[in-house]
Amino acid sequence: MPRREPTIHRPELMVTCPECGSAPGAACYGTTGRRMKGVHPERAELYRDSKTT
Template identity: 70%
Template structure:
């Protein structure tokens, strides 16, 4: 059976995070090392820039 890539539910996850170093598809982590509900501002900006180029 072919291996599927994980589904990315949050659109911002399609770019890596420069704020905490999370890779594509992974959640952002805050200063206390806990998983964030949202994403870092830098990551959201990278995603918006990526979409604007399309």
């Protein structure tokens, strides 16, 4: 089966998370390995900053 890239529903996920290391397009995961409902604020801020430069 071919490898499928993650489907990105939130534009904030287009950058690597500096806090938990989640890859672009992947959700953030907590310390227990469970998927978090939102993204880390720093990741969302990085995305917003990258769009303005």
